[in-house]
Amino acid sequence: MIKIAVAGGVTGGHLYPALAVLKELEKLAPIDVLYFTVSGKLEEKVLKDYNYKTVSLKIQGLKRPIYSIENIKRLFKIFNANNLVLRELKKFKPNIVFVTGGYVSYPVGIAAKKLKIPLFIQEQNVIPGLANIKLSSFAKKVFVSFEESKKYFQRDVVVTGNPILIRHKENLNFEKKTVLIVGGSGGSEFLNSLACKLSNKLKDYHFILSSGKKEVPCKSENLTILDYIENMSDYYKAVSCAITRGGATTVSELIFFDTPSIIIPWEGSTEAHQIENAKQIEKLGLGYVIREKDANIVEIINKIIELSNRERKLSTKENPAILIAKEIKNEVLK
Numbered sequence: 001m002i003k004i005a006v007a008g009g010v011t012g013g014h015l016y017p018a019l020a021v022l023k024e025l026e027k028l029a030p031i032d033v034l035y036f037t038v039s040g041k042l043e044e045k046v047l048k049d050y051n052y053k054t055v056s057l058k059i060q061g062l063k064r065p066i067y068s069i070e071n072i073k074r075l076f077k078i079f080n081a082n083n084l085v086l087r088e089l090k091k092f093k094p095n096i097v098f099v100t101g102g103y104v105s106y107p108v109g110i111a112a113k114k115l116k117i118p119l120f121i122q123e124q125n126v127i128p129g130l131a132n133i134k135l136s137s138f139a140k141k142v143f144v145s146f147e148e149s150k151k152y153f154q155r156d157v158v159v160t161g162n163p164i165l166i167r168h169k170e171n172l173n174f175e176k177k178t179v180l181i182v183g184g185s186g187g188s189e190f191l192n193s194l195a196c197k198l199s200n201k202l203k204d205y206h207f208i209l210s211s212g213k214k215e216v217p218c219k220s221e222n223l224t225i226l227d228y229i230e231n232m233s234d235y236y237k238a239v240s241c242a243i244t245r246g247g248a249t250t251v252s253e254l255i256f257f258d259t260p261s262i263i264i265p266w267e268g269s270t271e272a273h274q275i276e277n278a279k280q281i282e283k284l285g286l287g288y289v290i291r292e293k294d295a296n297i298v299e300i301i302n303k304i305i306e307l308s309n310r311e312r313k314l315s316t317k318e319n320p321a322i323l324i325a326k327e328i329k330n331e332v333l334k
């Protein structure tokens, strides 16, 4: 039995890679999971379908710029959460702690250090997040998704690729050319409004928008609006092309499913990390990166037409989740 404590969430970008690894680990050995969640966030909803123990933390991420009064309050909550995490880890006695970044990972990683439990870290983004960078100095292993991330760590890291959680429910088959538009796990007002403009101009195309429950300023026959898509894998495979933000997990999924795509990175992302993630799509010739300021509707339409006329091929790739699961198993069941 592998007893594993896990943290990684708030957004889908951190959550799904962790779940992907646990899914593979379960195939290698029986597992007992304690998952640290953030109160009210996506993982608390998603984990209802899983048979994992959970501990909910009432914490918030630090605002940028880092030096502000509000951050002192938030740090205080994180320090309080440290005590709860310590208590829970002492009770659960995991063989290993695994974190996939985001601020919830920090108190869990620190507690692992205090209790001398081996810590494994997984980073999705090309430019690593603050929590993972800080924790990496004492982690037993660090897995990164892209070669380019190596230079940000002052230690050895293992390049595995980003774990992909395959979520299959149905075999989709669209009659018309279909464009998937997704603004990350929280949606994007910018992409919602772009979906309106595109569906209005390209009437012979079908658009599917994951709105993240954010406002969509139109209704149109050729625009299907969904609050959230549970089975993203089915969509990645079936659509002609996708338009997305530059979240690392979305980018990795597009690469995994060979989905031709246009990435319009979220300009507000910390250290503009979404721009660096997005470049991976261009590097592989899978699509284009367009900055918000250059998002010209005619150019986007031309790119949609070009990408959706490409023949879709799904090459077989090994899921990075398998590699990481094997490393965890080898560490625990030495």
Ligand SMILES: CC(=O)N[C@H]1[C@@H](OP(=O)(O)OP(=O)(O)OC[C@H]2O[C@@H](n3ccc(=O)[nH]c3=O)[C@H](O)[C@@H]2O)O[C@H](CO)[C@@H](O)[C@@H]1O
Binding pocket: 011, 012, 013, 014, 016, 101, 124, 125, 182, 183, 184, 185, 186, 210, 227, 228, 229, 230, 231, 232, 245, 246, 247, 248, 249, 250, 251, 253, 269, 274, 277
């Ligand atoms: C606003 C924000 O802080 N974004 C960050 C967050 O990602 P955020 O969760 O926004 O974005 P990502 O694009 O990385 O991942 C989204 C995940 O949610 C899933 N999904 C999305 C929509 C939907 O309807 N259904 C669904 O299942 C996608 O399949 C994917 O697995 O973490 C990422 C990974 O560290 C970062 O790169 C992003 O910059």
